[in-house]
Amino acid sequence: MSEPESVPSENVGAEARAGDDARAGGVARTGGGTRPSTATGPGRLLVAVYAIFALAAGARAAVQIATKYSEAPLAYVLSAFAAAVYVLATVALARGGRTSFRVAVAACSIELAGVLIVGTLSVADSAAFPDETVWSMYGRGYGFIPLVLPVVGLLWLRRTARAAGGTLAGGGRPVSGGE
Numbered sequence: 518m519s520e521p522e523s524v525p526s527e528n529v530g531a532e533a534r535a536g537d538d539a540r541a542g543g544v545a546r547t548g549g550g551t552r553p554s555t556a557t558g559p560g561r562l563l564v565a566v567y568a569i570f571a572l573a574a575g576a577r578a579a580v581q582i583a584t585k586y587s588e589a590p591l592a593y594v595l596s597a598f599a600a601a602v603y604v605l606a607t608v609a610l611a612r613g614g615r616t617s618f619r620v621a622v623a624a625c626s627i628e629l630a631g632v633l634i635v636g637t638l639s640v641a642d643s644a645a646f647p648d649e650t651v652w653s654m655y656g657r658g659y660g661f662i663p664l665v666l667p668v669v670g671l672l673w674l675r676r677t678a679r680a681a682g683g684t685l686a687g688g689g690r691p692v693s694g695g696e
Contacts, residue, residue, distance in 0.1 A: 559673065560610065560673055560677070563610060563669065563670060563673055564607060564610045564611045566662070566666060567603055567606050567607040567610060567666070567670070568603075568607045570603045570651075570659075570662070570663070570666065571600055571603035571604040571606075571607050573651075573659075574596055574597075574599045574600035574603055574651045575597070575600035575603075575604070577596055577600075577651070578593055578594075578596035578597035578599075578600050579597075581593040581596060581648070582594075582597065585648075588647060588648060589646065589647045589648035591645065591646070592646050592647065592648045592649065592650045592653070593648070593650075595631075595635060595650040595651075595652065596650045596651050598631070599628070599631060599650065599651040599652055599663070600651070602624055602627055602628050602631065603628070605620065605624045606621060606624035606625055606628065606670065608620075609621035609624055610670065610674075618674065618677075618678070621670070621674055622671065622674055625667040625670040625671045625674065626667070626671070628663070628666070628667040628670075629667035629668065629671070631652050632652045632655055632656060632663050632664050632667065633655075635650060635652035635653060636652055636653065636654060636655035636656070636664070639652075639653040639654050640654060640655075651663055
């Protein structure tokens with residue numbers, strides 16, 4: 518009896534290779550197409566800035582919470598939350614693939630909402646924030662970069678999605694109304 522002939526499949530390990538492709542070749546595979554990776558070209562600078570902000574906000578929050586938490590607990594917890602959002606955005610922007618793309622969009626959107634909400638509240642009621650957070654006064658303590666960074670991040674994500682010819686939900690096939 519002869520053994521059945523095995524036929525290699527193109528799709529075996531495709532998802533595993535997608536992350537490698539994004540890191541090595543600058544292209545992330547998404548369901549039905551490819552798009553430039555967010556971790557190549559100008560995307561690398563974006564990832565680096567997010568990583569620096571993750572470290573800066575995290576270190577600041579850790580020191581503030583450890584040494585003077587009772588002085589401004591809301592401000593310090595918000596700084597810690599901002600640091601977590603920056604870490605999430607950094608990792609999602611650096612990785613390739615549809616899920617990372619969606620996580621990056623969510624992280625940048627949460628960051629933008631946080632900067633706008635905390636910034637507005639800190640201007641309207643400065644007594645509520647006796648010490649600054651990363652997002653206080655729209656990121657004034659960090660040169661307003663926290664206000665600009667999520668906008669740049671969302672624009673970069675939009676550009677990489679458009680390069681794939683897909684939807685803003687990660688490229689590839691449309692959510693409805695198509696094949």
